[in-house]
Amino acid sequence: MSYSEAKEKYAALGVDAEAAMEKLACVPVSLHCWQGDDVRGFDTDPTKPLTGGIQTTGNYPGRARTPEELMADLDQVLKLIPGKVKMNLHASYAIFEPGDWADRDKLEPRHFKKWVDFCKARGLGCDFNPTFFSHPKCDPLTLASPNEDTRRFWIDHGKASVRISQYLAEELGQECVMNIWTGDGFKDVPGDRMGPRVRYREAIDEILSEPFDFNKVKPCVESKVFGIGVEAYTVGSAEFALSYAAANPGRCIPLMDNGHYHPTEVVSDKIPALLAFFPEIALHVTRPIRWDSDHVVLFDDETKEICREIVRCGGLDGRVKIALDYFDASINRVSAWVTGWRNLQKALLFALLQPMDTEKRLQDEGDWTGLMVLQEDMKTAPFGEVWDEYCRRQNKPLDGQWLPEIKKYEADVLSKRA
Numbered sequence: 001m002s003y004s005e006a007k008e009k010y011a012a013l014g015v016d017a018e019a020a021m022e023k024l025a026c027v028p029v030s031l032h033c034w035q036g037d038d039v040r041g042f043d044t045d046p047t048k049p050l051t052g053g054i055q056t057t058g059n060y061p062g063r064a065r066t067p068e069e070l071m072a073d074l075d076q077v078l079k080l081i082p083g084k085v086k087m088n089l090h091a092s093y094a095i096f097e098p099g100d101w102a103d104r105d106k107l108e109p110r111h112f113k114k115w116v117d118f119c120k121a122r123g124l125g126c127d128f129n130p131t132f133f134s135h136p137k138c139d140p141l142t143l144a145s146p147n148e149d150t151r152r153f154w155i156d157h158g159k160a161s162v163r164i165s166q167y168l169a170e171e172l173g174q175e176c177v178m179n180i181w182t183g184d185g186f187k188d189v190p191g192d193r194m195g196p197r198v199r200y201r202e203a204i205d206e207i208l209s210e211p212f213d214f215n216k217v218k219p220c221v222e223s224k225v226f227g228i229g230v231e232a233y234t235v236g237s238a239e240f241a242l243s244y245a246a247a248n249p250g251r252c253i254p255l256m257d258n259g260h261y262h263p264t265e266v267v268s269d270k271i272p273a274l275l276a277f278f279p280e281i282a283l284h285v286t287r288p289i290r291w292d293s294d295h296v297v298l299f300d301d302e303t304k305e306i307c308r309e310i311v312r313c314g315g316l317d318g319r320v321k322i323a324l325d326y327f328d329a330s331i332n333r334v335s336a337w338v339t340g341w342r343n344l345q346k347a348l349l350f351a352l353l354q355p356m357d358t359e360k361r362l363q364d365e366g367d368w369t370g371l372m373v374l375q376e377d378m379k380t381a382p383f384g385e386v387w388d389e390y391c392r393r394q395n396k397p398l399d400g401q402w403l404p405e406i407k408k409y410e411a412d413v414l415s416k417r418a
């Protein structure tokens, strides 16, 4: 079947394939820098293990070890993915001139100047994340620590991050989503659950007292159910993060990572619930397997359902800030980036190609028979033809064409990294 035949088939169902492709091409999605180097960053000893309840597994050769290597890998990714890219940086990816190393509480916008140049040269916006993990000042808590000194250090890091986010937004002319996530929590049954949460709330209050323009910087708090080594209790639980955002309109928005809930909960269903109250929300799209496993995003049912809800709720016009968040060290890292990105684009395009007006009408009329049949029919509609056309129009390789490029890059570049 050709694209024009596919387009006709969709048109007969009341779906405009041209409009779907045009819409998707304008939706920014954040590409996480941390897939390229297993969440190591450049500001601490790369031989030390990750802390904060997150972990990468695998030792596939070719991890990026320097800013230059990471940027080269990102350029390889950018050649192979359609859609509108925004970078997503962690504070630990600061780039220091010789003799200008700064600890996280002393970071300055200038430490991200090279990233600004990178983004400007490629027309990208940039999101930002303070890094509250994998650092000697984790005691092991950060913002929720009972230790005044520890808390002060991490609050100052958060404030520095607000200033850096404002700088990124101003330099790049696009809003900067600044996400606060800490792995603060306990391995075993706590003796005090509220104390750490009150300290966390007060610490975020202090961080967000740093001046910023809410039109440019979108602070969020990301919740989590548990992490490795912090199985019993997480300070920034779902209720905590959501309540913080609800209590701070115009200052903070909620962020949901679909790897951070109990296995039978789905973020797809939470999106419309939150959008009934919050003007803006943010997402980390990942693939959980049984727990927060941060696997590469697939074109699977829940990814499709998440995208369907984003589209249905009008989230593509800025209300939903979409970011990828996974890290796989067991396969070619460039391919992990490309696979997850392309699958999210596919899921968004697939969502844009659903006859949502008809579905809504059938539901409101109580025609559940018709709705089920229509939804099942749509599963075999000629989606692949539209996807191929979308890639062609963006001058990006079709499925089946990009892996050879990555293999070549692996042979020429990645395999030479000892």
Ligand code: RNT
Pocket (backbone or CB within 6 Å): 034, 039, 054, 129, 181, 222, 224, 257, 284, 292, 325
């Ligand atoms: C961890 C959170 C967090 C991190 C990144 C690196 O469980 O999902 O978003 O993955 O900040």
Ligand code: ZN
Pocket (backbone or CB within 6 Å): 222, 257, 284, 325
């Ligand atoms: Zn996340």
